[in-house]
Amino acid sequence: MPKTLPKVDVVTVGVGWTGGILAAELARDGMKVVGLERGKERTTADYLHGHDELRYALRYKLMQDVSKETITFRNNRGQRALPMRQLGSFLLGENLGGAGVHWNGQTYRFFPYDFEIKSLTEKKYGKEKIKKDYLVQDWGITYNEMEPYYDQFEKACGISGEENPMAGKRSNPYPTPPMKSTPILEKFKKATKQLGYQPYQIPSANLSEPYMNQYDQQINACQYCAFCERFGCEYGAKSDPVVTVIPAAKKTGNYEIRYHSNVTEVLYDGEKVTGVKYVDIYSGEEYIQPAEVVALTSYVMNNVKFLLMSNIGEPYNPNTGRGVVGRSYCYQILPGATGFYDEEQFNSFMGAGALGTSINDFYGDNFDHSDLDFIHGGVISITQTGKRPIANNPTPPDTPRWGKEFKRNSIKYYTRTLSVGSQGASLPHRENYLDLDPTYKDAYGLPLLRMTYNFTDQDKKLHRYITKKTAEISERMGASKTVPHPELKDYSIVPYQTTHNTGGAIMGEDPNTSVVNSYLQHWDADNLFVVGASAFPHNGGVNPTDTVGALAYRAAEGIKMYRKNGELLV
Amino acid sequence: MADEETYSRREFLRKSGYAAGGLVGGGLIASLITKQVMEEDPKTNPSDPNLSNDHFNDAFMFFTNRDDFRVLASSCERIFPDDENGPGAIRLGVPFYIDHQLAGPWGNNTKEYMLGPFYKGKRTQGYQSRLNRGEIFRQGIQKIKVMSQMEFQKSFQELEADQQDNILSAFAQNKVNMSGTSSAEFFELMRAATIEGVYADPMYGGNRNMEGWKMKDFPGAQMAYIRQIQSDQFIEMKPQSLHNMLNK
Ligand SMILES: Cc1cc2nc3c(=O)[nH]c(=O)nc-3n(C[C@H](O)[C@H](O)[C@H](O)COP(=O)(O)OP(=O)(O)OC[C@H]3O[C@@H](n4cnc5c(N)ncnc54)[C@H](O)[C@@H]3O)c2cc1C
Ligand code: SF4
Secondary structure, three states: OOEEOOOEEEEEEOOOHHHHHHHHHHHHOOOOEEEEOOOOOOOHHHHOOOOOHHHHHHOOOOEOOOOOOOEEEEOOOOOOOEEOOOOOOOOOEOOOOHHHOOOOOEOOOOOHHHHOHHHHHHHHHOOOOOOOOEOOOOOOOOHHHHHHHHHHHHHHHOOEOOOOOOOOOOOOOOOEOOOOOOHHHHHHHHHHHHOOOOOEEOOEOEOOOOEEOOOOOEEOOOOOEOOOOOOOOOOOOEOOHHHHOHHHHHHOOOEEEEOOEEEEEEEEOOOOEEEEEEEEOOOOOEEEEEEEEEEEOOHHHHHHHHHHHOOOOOEOOOOOOOOOEOOOOEOOEOOEEEEEOOOOOOOOOOEEEEEEEEEOOOOOOOOOOOOOOOOOOEEEEEEEEOOOOOOOOOOOOOOOOOOHHHHHHHHHHHOOEEEEEEEEOEOOEOOOEEEEEEEEEOOOOOEEEEEEOOOOHHHHHHHHHHHHHHHHHHHHOOOOEEEEOOOOOOOOOOOOOOOOOEOOOOEOOOOOOOOEOOOOEEOOEEEEEEOOHHHOOOEOOOOOHHHHHHHHHHHHHHHHHHHHHOOOOO | OHHHHOOOHHHHHHHHHHHHOOOOOHHHHHHHHHHHHHHHOHHHOOOOHHHHHOOOOOOOOOOOOHHHHHHHHHHHHHHOOOEOOEOOOOOOOHHHHHHHHHHOOOOOOOOOOOOOOOOOOOHHHOOOOOOOHHHHHHHHHHHHHHHHHHHHOOOHHHOOHHHHHHHHHHHHOOOOOOOOOOHHHHHHHHHHHHHHHHHOOHHHOOOHHHHHHHHHOOOEOOOOOOOOOOOOOOOOOOOEOHHHHHOO
């Protein structure tokens, strides 16, 4: 028998970016908030001896232990889904701060186009432009409505950036100036300007100078240590939940985090949720934590898994197209080109997670799609995130994968390649969805989430088009040889791509085609908020977390309103 | 300086944040943090300099006989051979690196999902073996031994380089029959582990004397590049290991 604990105002499932933001905003508003985190506590001091590529980047020290819980995967419904037995394509977070601790910190807003993608596309190109089977829809919120929340999240982080001429309007400049430029970035800037594009420094959560946020938390200045992506920051210079929002919540005295607490169920009586069940993984004891409001802040995969396991909302059925939970799972695609330089050697082992320069000339509808058979596009960037030697062994195409020639070329080109890359937007497709696996179980006896996903025709066309643009830039930068990424084939769970999974519990205006409203409040349980990129109706062509953070601020506002009037907010 | 070194960590980080604002201070912060850690914990600094030169660690944690270890070593050496660019896998300590990795969590798949049922998956579904990596290596090495006797009537480590390459290529091209795994899967694991052993921090047993890093002009576990990142020149720095950092 699980032990029932005293009721609290709000319980969050997981304490990463979204859980941390809700905690800060709601605890400061006077609510009693409990954060249940399956992992352990960690602090800046834990990263001081962490410049170890093997342990952190390759053995995933900071990430989810998939021996306990993973997902299953197949490319299509005809296949048998099998467990993702080791991490690969994306790196799920675990422990205090979640994936927010080991993120890069590239903090872009989505563009006005993203939020009204369907209306804008149909208005300009007609109803036929969005092809059958693509479940593209507007978000139920506009960029202008999102703007104040972006502003709040960026202030919590102290984002370092400069005006991007093609982006949506900002109410305030970036809190801190852009990061330093480097010869590598300058090369990209020069080439893109020559081609008529408009480069700008990537908005960064690696801060250019020390900064105090709205909660009086200090974030320090980035030291360009190059162990950033997949690492925690020993300087407290990368804005993550642990240095920005969680201490703000703790200071109020209204916030308690329980570690090693793995939530196993959201308790639902058919109208409201009453709390969650969790297990203390050290003692093995089970508890029920009743709450006025439950917030799922456990990242895309588990947010969706909880809804399915607890029977909240109608699961998506790809046969009929009915149902919403698990629908519109999206990812991202990575067009790009690698430039090999025979004459120049670059300090590419130096860097920072969000150090880079981008253009948006091929984002959204910033270029004409009249004669193109895809919509949207993606940001094109060069980044200097610090190349480490185990993972980076670039060789020109005909080099064997091992032996003398491999050794020579991988050594030579380690400091002699520059890649121009893109993050291509990903649009929902009828056949790409999440549900529960019928066979495989996690360490708690619960079903694994099953992902059915493949790249679509739209993805392949977008990939081909943007790859060509990146290759042109690489050539203009003066590469001796430019090797464009090969054509997109089947999605594979093996190589790392991005941890930019989205969808499955999407937001919208209509309960028939969305799980949550624009406050991320569940249509079928008004005291349940499902917070994260799970709410994205499609994935944009830049990193997601600025939008995730902004939506968490909006959800926090929604929860405050809900606590006052106790009903659906829209 | 002495004063700064006695700051508490928290205080130090707070101050350093302010200090780094306008100036070049990055490298300074880095070395101060390193120093400060050492002041707090002098015991990690070995008093006898000779102590750090021993190789007690060069012994078997996973392997049980020398012959198997030699087959592994010869294979790694073909993957990353000694040449004019610098030392190969053996001189870099890679076989010991792999031995130690196989004995630990990686070899035992402790962080992998290892519950059944097991099915042969599509390529896009990744690792689906019921075997752990240690078992895959053990079997793969036996197969190499058998194949080299069959083809050349000699042990693998006595073969000419191109004969060894022939055998390894057969594994890489998935032409060798294995149970519960495939020869390509085994070969890819061995290739990946070899590269790790060349470039992982020397504390793991490979990358001896940081020679792997030196070949690539990679300076190891530096604390900061804030002072160099804007340089127009390629910068060669003396590499630093985690052991150096802890004992500076
Ligand atoms: C290597 C890497 C680089 C990235 N770089 C960028 C970038 O540059 N820009 C960008 O925008 N985004 C980036 N991201 C993505 C970013 O990290 C995520 O978007 C962000 O962390 C999501 O926040 P979240 O709160 O939804 O999830 P998380 O921050 O992952 O937090 C979820 C938390 O929930 C906990 N949890 C899950 N299930 C349970 C359960 N059952 N019980 C209890 N607790 C549970 C987890 O342990 C975790 O702590 C990157 C991610 C990775 C891995
Ligand atoms: S690159 Fe900057 S922000 Fe990233 S971990 Fe290093 S010091 Fe911190």
